[in-house]
Amino acid sequence: MSVSSHSDQTDTFLAVRPRLFAVAYRMLGTVSDTEDILQEAFLRWQSAPVSEIRDATGYLVRVTTRLCLDQLKSARARRETYPGEWLPEPLLTEDSTERLDHDVSVALLLALERLTPLERAAFLLHDVFDSSYEEVAAALGRSAGTCRQLAARARKNVQQARPRAPVPAEEGQEITLAFFHAAKTGDTGSLARLLSKDVRLISDGGGKVMAALNPIKGLDRVVRLLEGISRKTGAEPPRQWRHCVLNGLPAILSREPDGILQATSVEIRDGLITHIYVTRNPDKTAHLVQALPLPE
Numbered sequence: 001m002s003v004s005s006h007s008d009q010t011d012t013f014l015a016v017r018p019r020l021f022a023v024a025y026r027m028l029g030t031v032s033d034t035e036d037i038l039q040e041a042f043l044r045w046q047s048a049p050v051s052e053i054r055d056a057t058g059y060l061v062r063v064t065t066r067l068c069l070d071q072l073k074s075a076r077a078r079r080e081t082y083p084g085e086w087l088p089e090p091l092l093t094e095d096s097t098e099r100l101d102h103d104v105s106v107a108l109l110l111a112l113e114r115l116t117p118l119e120r121a122a123f124l125l126h127d128v129f130d131s132s133y134e135e136v137a138a139a140l141g142r143s144a145g146t147c148r149q150l151a152a153r154a155r156k157n158v159q160q161a162r163p164r165a166p167v168p169a170e171e172g173q174e175i176t177l178a179f180f181h182a183a184k185t186g187d188t189g190s191l192a193r194l195l196s197k198d199v200r201l202i203s204d205g206g207g208k209v210m211a212a213l214n215p216i217k218g219l220d221r222v223v224r225l226l227e228g229i230s231r232k233t234g235a236e237p238p239r240q241w242r243h244c245v246l247n248g249l250p251a252i253l254s255r256e257p258d259g260i261l262q263a264t265s266v267e268i269r270d271g272l273i274t275h276i277y278v279t280r281n282p283d284k285t286a287h288l289v290q291a292l293p294l295p296e
Helices: 003-028 031-046 056-080 106-113 117-128 133-140 144-161 169-185 188-194 219-232 282-291
Strands: 195-204 241-246 249-255 261-269 272-279
Touching: 003 031, 003 056, 003 106, 003 117, 031 056, 031 282, 056 117, 056 133, 106 117, 106 144, 106 261, 106 272, 117 133, 117 144, 133 144, 169 188, 169 219, 169 241, 169 249, 169 261, 188 195, 188 219, 195 219, 261 282
Parallel strands: 195 272
Antiparallel strands: 241 249, 249 261, 261 272
């Protein structure tokens, strides 16, 4: 194959790459694994009989989906023994709407985790990326009828995770910043006004750093936890932190007193925080280091 042909192949792949990233990230829930999958897809694309491929996008989506299914076999085994709660790797979505043009909320990704790999793939390809059942069947190596059933079962299971009306950006930022300050200073009165009665806090340390092993449920328990952490860490905000948007949710990136880069995102409904997601596992936040400003 000539150099120009290789160049054309590369250009084609780069044009489709945003869609492939969107498929793989929703399938796997991790940025690092997604990047590995895309690298492998690119290598396979380079050796593919391009002259015989009529639909490059469809071909690359099929390759990426199958690679993800293989990856999920080992990923599911690892997650069965994962220490504590598992959260997807937080993804900055402030400037990436062009590559993630559908919901990537933590709630949806956690709902997808409860599906079988084939259900997840069928649902994403058909319901999220608008592939026909015939195209889904080609990607999964199953009949169109089977794929229709897989997607239907998945759709029923993720229905409650569908995003509600998004919170206006300014409101989300205001509530998140107020929560961050109250949590770091131990202001229990402000926390009680910001959190819903049935608030849930989920933290992921991956067994490598301190984190709650189980979800913390209810206003009183969450407030007590946050107030206790504040007392242990000096009752003041860390020097390094910034507001951002992670997986479509208002969030804070912060360098904690123990040196850990922490990603905290919140779900807000009717002006109150209903869910708090705290990712502390260093393996899941390493790609966010450059997004944190240097200390003053």
